[in-house]
Each structure stands twice: as structure tokens, then as C-alpha cells.
Amino acid sequence: MKKIALVGAAGNVGRKIVEIINERDSFPDVSITPIGSMRSQGEKIHIKGHDLAVVHIDTIDFSHYDLAIFAAGSKAAQDYVPKATQAGCPVVDCSSFYRMDPKVPLVVPPVNLKDVERYTEKKIISSANCIASPITTVLAPLHQIAPIDRVVLSTYQSVSGAGKDAMNELMHQTKAFYTTMPYQRKVFPKDIAFNVLPMIDVVHPNGNTGEETKIALEIKKVLDRNISIAVQSVRVPVFISHCVSVFVEFSGAITPDQAKDALRLSPHVTVIDDMKNYYSALDAAGEDQVFVSRLRYDPSVENGLIFWTASDNLRRGAALDAVEIAEHLLTKYL
Ligand SMILES: NC(=O)c1ccc[n+]([C@@H]2O[C@H](COP(=O)([O-])OP(=O)(O)OC[C@H]3O[C@@H](n4cnc5c(N)ncnc54)[C@H](OP(=O)(O)O)[C@@H]3O)[C@@H](O)[C@H]2O)c1
Incomplete structure (x- = not known):
């Protein structure tokens, strides 16, 4: 053994x-x-x-x-x-x-x-990082059918991504809010309960954070160094699952249906067709899949798609x- x-x-x-x-x-x-x-x-x-x-x-x-x-x-x-x-x-x-x-x-x-x-x-x-892994999982099948030029990511990252002490901080801060008891922050620089923090990790001289830099470099290393990637990482008061708003620009035409068909071929991705429905952070918690919803054209560029991903960061990534x-x-x- x-x-x-x-x-x-x-x-x-x-x-x-x-x-x-x-x-x-x-x-x-x-x-x-x-x-x-x-x-x-x-x-x-x-x-x-x-x-x-x-x-x-x-x-x-x-x-x-x-x-x-x-x-x-x-x-x-x-x-x-x-x-x-x-x-x-x-x-x-x-x-x-x-x-x-x-x-x-x-x-x-x-x-x-x-x-x-x-x-x-x-x-x-x-x-790989808990954003780079699910996003690469979703981008890879798309990159195969239509080469990707540029990706813009806005992340909504749960506190479990920062470890067990961060989960405790959200729980205790939330309790303290309702009981009006004092609570001394230990993990996050500002309150995380009932708040949204647009900075994860240290800030580099170019203004990007360590987390944003890691995500971009890792996706490039695994998928393709020629893809341009911009990332805004945000910590949200959610215990488990990271969500990402994804804007992808391709070098040629691709329809939302072609993209969904390509994603459906991956056993690691679940796509929702119903445009009136979506996957939330809680829907993804405890699951192995990367969930894709709200997939549609990006009207601001010639060959672009927008979609939303949700995945359990303690599992995938x-x-x-x-x-x-x-x-x-x-x-x-x-
Ligand atoms: N959470 C995520 O979503 C995620 C995603 C991708 C990758 N990761 C990576 O996975 C790693 C663990 O993250 P986590 O969220 O599980 O953190 P965590 O909840 O804070 O747990 C860290 C664990 O590492 C142990 N540890 C720390 N320093 C140690 C040392 N010098 N010697 C032996 N054990 C030590 C701690 O043990 P003690 O309690 O005994 O100190 C603790 O059990 C990190 O590198 C993180 O970047 C996390």
C-alpha cells in the first residue's frame, strides 16, 4: 500500500x-x-x-x-x-x-x-489557483473551436479561498453585527460581513494585486501565453464557491450556441440553457462541476461572449x- x-x-x-x-x-x-x-x-x-x-x-x-x-x-x-x-x-x-x-x-x-x-x-x-483552474476548464473547449484573443474577468471570491481563519472571521463578524458585540478583525483589512472588498492580496506597483497577477499568469501558462488577460478580484461575504463574470473576445466568429455545444462536451462543465435562470455560489457548493450560465453575445465587440461561472473553490482549483x-x-x- x-x-x-x-x-x-x-x-x-x-x-x-x-x-x-x-x-x-x-x-x-x-x-x-x-x-x-x-x-x-x-x-x-x-x-x-x-x-x-x-x-x-x-x-x-x-x-x-x-x-x-x-x-x-x-x-x-x-x-x-x-x-x-x-x-x-x-x-x-x-x-x-x-x-x-x-x-x-x-x-x-x-x-x-x-x-x-x-x-x-x-x-x-x-x-492552479481556485479561479485559474475553473476558468481554464471553461476556456479550453472554447479556445479549441475559436481561438481566444482576450479575456476580462471580474471575480466574486468567497472567504474560504483565504483559509479557515477567514471563514471564522466572516462568521464571528456576522454574529457580532447582530449581537452588537465588539469584534477585532484578524484576517481582512476591512469588515467582510455585509461588505465587498475589491482587493485580494498585496498590490503590485502596476496597481494589480498578487491574486490578479497569479490568475492571469496561470491561465496563460496552462492554456496559451498569447491570450491577453485582465482581472479584477473581489472578496464577497460568501463562505464557499467563487463566481466569475467572464468577457471573452475571439479571433473569429462564434455563436452562443456553438460555445454551449463545445462546453457540453466537457464532463467537467455544466451549462444552463434557460436564459432566465442561473447558477449561484450556493448552487455550486459541494459540486465538482464548473457551472456556466447567462452565456450570450457581448454587444460591445465584434466576436465576443459574456457568461457567468460558479464553482466550489475548495474542490475545483x-x-x-x-x-x-x-x-x-x-x-x-x-
Ligand atoms: N482555499 C482555497 O480555495 C484554495 C484554493 C487553491 C489553493 N489553495 C491553497 O491551498 C493551501 C491551503 O489553503 P487553505 O485554504 O486550506 O488554508 P488553511 O485553511 O489556512 O489551512 C492551512 C493548513 O496548513 C497548515 N500549515 C500552515 N503552515 C504550516 C507549516 N509550517 N507546517 C505544517 N503545516 C502548516 C495549517 O496547519 P496548522 O493549523 O497546524 O497551522 C493548516 O492545516 C494554500 O497554499 C492555498 O493558497 C487554497
Whole structure:
């Protein structure tokens, strides 16, 4: 039986990885060690019928593992991924730290799962950001039938995208609002309850944030470097699911029906035809699909479409991607 080290097992994405492995029949039979920092050490995680205690990362000898999945953030990835790979243990990393490294394949499973084979270069595979992954999943089938020139994205990102502390902040701030109790902000720079924050991550000198830059660069790396991409990222007071308003300009003509037909061929996308209906953030929560609705012509350009996507950010673009990559790696290469 193969052994997996799951770093960040008690976090949002780590817990979802366990949940998906528990429910997924196609995943190979493995033993999983839940790993964390001091904070979650000893916490119990239910894995394949057993309650396993989270182990401190500094006690782990990665040479005893066949694969490590890191869902622990960039700092932990920077500090510990090299320890794993130097011990001969390949790593699937959910953080942004290695994503733009030319020697690290950036894999969005519905689009370029075959790139997993390049894991040998650095023993690291990165999974993409929780906007870049669902958007690439939707753009790839469209790009095949009509090459895309330009994409404009306005995101509506839930608090779970910022980790479990951010979810707690929304919950406690909302409670404090109703009970008029004081609440000290810890995660977001302004109140997130009953508010909308048009800035995620640090701001770069060109005015774009780290999040906006990541999204554009990752879509280009996975799909096509020649596509022009502009992004406005917004945090909204929703617990789970990211939604995106998508404007796509193509190099030639494409009708909404042709686009819907192409999207329907993807097993990872669900399209709604009824123009009076749509998918909300809550509709997508708990689902593996990327949901597309309100697909129509963009009247402001010659060959343009507008649509709305909703996807569960803890699944597509996080845990589901990591599990699919790990499954492919384990069954084909390890
Ligand atoms: N949430 C999303 O939608 C999403 C989407 C795509 C990618 N990601 C990426 O996935 C990663 C995890 O995100 P998340 O939302 O799950 O965050 P989270 O809820 O804050 O969980 C982070 C986990 O990492 C562990 N951790 C942090 N530093 C560690 C260290 N030095 N050593 C060992 N464990 C450490 C934490 O353990 P302790 O509690 O013990 O500190 C915690 O269990 C991040 O890189 C994030 O960018 C997240």
C-alpha cells in the first residue's frame, strides 16, 4: 500500500482532500498521515474509517512516503517541499510558490493532466489557483473551436479561498453585527460581513494585486501565453464557491450556441440553457462541476461572449485538482 504525507490536513483544503479521497472509489488504496504545525498537532482527522491524529511536520521523515500533498500555504511549501523532494518524495503542491517555475508543471486536470508526466524534472507538480483552474476548464473547449484573443474577468471570491481563519472571521463578524458585540478583525483589512472588498492580496506597483497577477499568469501558462488577460478580484461575504463574470473576445466568429455545444462536451462543465435562470455560489457548493450560465453575445465587440461561472473553490482549483493529480501520479507513475 502506498503512503501519502498530507501536509495541512486540518486546513480547509486539506480536510476537503481527505473528504474526496474517502468518497472516491477510483483512488488507489493508500495510507495517509495527516500533518500540520503546532497549532493542529494532535487534532483528529477522520480518514478511511479511522480517526488519525495530526502529526507535527518536523517529526516527519519524507523518505518513508511515496507521495506528499501540500495544502499548507506558500511559506510551508518554500520551507518543507525541498525537504520532501530531497528525500526522494514527489510533491503535489496546492500553493502558488512553485506554480510559475518553468521546471514545475502547472496542472489543471480537466485541461492538461498529461503534464503530470513532467513531475520528474523537479519532483514537484503545482495545482492552479481556485479561479485559474475553473476558468481554464471553461476556456479550453472554447479556445479549441475559436481561438481566444482576450479575456476580462471580474471575480466574486468567497472567504474560504483565504483559509479557515477567514471563514471564522466572516462568521464571528456576522454574529457580532447582530449581537452588537465588539469584534477585532484578524484576517481582512476591512469588515467582510455585509461588505465587498475589491482587493485580494498585496498590490503590485502596476496597481494589480498578487491574486490578479497569479490568475492571469496561470491561465496563460496552462492554456496559451498569447491570450491577453485582465482581472479584477473581489472578496464577497460568501463562505464557499467563487463566481466569475467572464468577457471573452475571439479571433473569429462564434455563436452562443456553438460555445454551449463545445462546453457540453466537457464532463467537467455544466451549462444552463434557460436564459432566465442561473447558477449561484450556493448552487455550486459541494459540486465538482464548473457551472456556466447567462452565456450570450457581448454587444460591445465584434466576436465576443459574456457568461457567468460558479464553482466550489475548495474542490475545483484546490482539493479536487490535488486529488486528481495524485490519483494520476499514483496509478501511472509511482
Ligand atoms: N482555499 C482555497 O480555495 C484554495 C484554493 C487553491 C489553493 N489553495 C491553497 O491551498 C493551501 C491551503 O489553503 P487553505 O485554504 O486550506 O488554508 P488553511 O485553511 O489556512 O489551512 C492551512 C493548513 O496548513 C497548515 N500549515 C500552515 N503552515 C504550516 C507549516 N509550517 N507546517 C505544517 N503545516 C502548516 C495549517 O496547519 P496548522 O493549523 O497546524 O497551522 C493548516 O492545516 C494554500 O497554499 C492555498 O493558497 C487554497
